[in-house]
Amino acid sequence: MIWDLCLQKTLRQGHSRFDVDLAFRSSAQRVVLFGPSGAGKTLTLKMVAGILAPDRGRIAVAGRVLLDSERGIHSSAQQRHLAYMFQDYALFPHLTVRQNVAFAVRRGLRNPAKDEAHEDVDRWLASFGLEAVAGHYPHQVSGGQRQRTALARALVSRPAALLLDEPFAALDKGLRQRLRDELKDLQAELQLPLLLITHDDDDVRHLAQDVVCLDAGRTVACNAALQSR
Numbered sequence: 001m002i003w004d005l006c007l008q009k010t011l012r013q014g015h016s017r018f019d020v021d022l023a024f025r026s027s028a029q030r031v032v033l034f035g036p037s038g039a040g041k042t043l044t045l046k047m048v049a050g051i052l053a054p055d056r057g058r059i060a061v062a063g064r065v066l067l068d069s070e071r072g073i074h075s076s077a078q079q080r081h082l083a084y085m086f087q088d089y090a091l092f093p094h095l096t097v098r099q100n101v102a103f104a105v106r107r108g109l110r111n112p113a114k115d116e117a118h119e120d121v122d123r124w125l126a127s128f129g130l131e132a133v134a135g136h137y138p139h140q141v142s143g144g145q146r147q148r149t150a151l152a153r154a155l156v157s158r159p160a161a162l163l164l165d166e167p168f169a170a171l172d173k174g175l176r177q178r179l180r181d182e183l184k185d186l187q188a189e190l191q192l193p194l195l196l197i198t199h200d201d202d203d204v205r206h207l208a209q210d211v212v213c214l215d216a217g218r219t220v221a222c223n224a225a226l227q228s229r
């Protein structure tokens with residue numbers, strides 16, 4: 001089993017509340033989380049990443065138990081060692097492409113120096129074709145290059161799994177297609193478990209080995225979710 005999730009969480013904001021109560025298991029490496037806006041996809045990813053604590057539940061990824069509230073297991077986000085990529089990539093605007101990638105492997109609390117040598121950083125800059133823009137700042141590179149920088153930053157720390165929240169949402173169709181293929185090749189090469197959120201049917205068709213459909217905080221039959229679109 002690669003993904004084994006059972007999560008319960010109640011969120012309250014003023015008078016409104018949102019309940020997550022879901023469970024899914026999958027032996028596929030590439031799983032897509034699919035569902036309408038507000039279904040609870042990002043919340044689910046955050047709970048897997050360890051940046052939001054469920055009220056109760058169990059999370060195991062590739063046989064590693066990251067959380068089991070019954071057994072008192074609550075590993076921190078750092079201990080989980082999963083890479084999480086946000087919808088807007090969340091690059092640091094004051095750091096160059098190279099420094100952004102190196103940030104994930106920095107020693108201590110200081111930002112990495114602009115020209116600090118690091119073999120893994122160079123490897124990922126090269127494999128994503130970012131060498132020419134390594135000294136540029138995020139606002140000086142294209143959307144695709146920003147996306148690749150964020151992906152390189154996620155991968156450079158050699159995570160145990162990759163969690164991506166709508167990684168291609170800000171890109172045009174051509175670029176989206178290209179980066180989707182690159183991601184698929186990369187995942188296959190590294191054999192990295194991948195949990196990806198998308199709204200795009202093409203992402204589902206091309207990337208998903210398994211699809212988990214969410215609606216109102218629960219897992220639902222995927223046929224129903226696809227038909228209601």
Ligand SMILES: Nc1ncnc2c1ncn2[C@@H]1O[C@H](COP(=O)(O)OP(=O)(O)OP(=O)(O)O)[C@@H](O)[C@H]1O
Pocket residue numbers: 011012013018035036037038039040041042043044
């Ligand atoms: N901190 C919070 N407190 C209260 N409610 C929240 C909180 N964060 C999210 N929610 C609510 O939980 C629901 C699910 O949010 P979530 O971000 O997981 O949706 P999503 O499926 O990722 O949507 P989208 O596709 O639009 O990104 C939403 O109704 C949202 O308003």
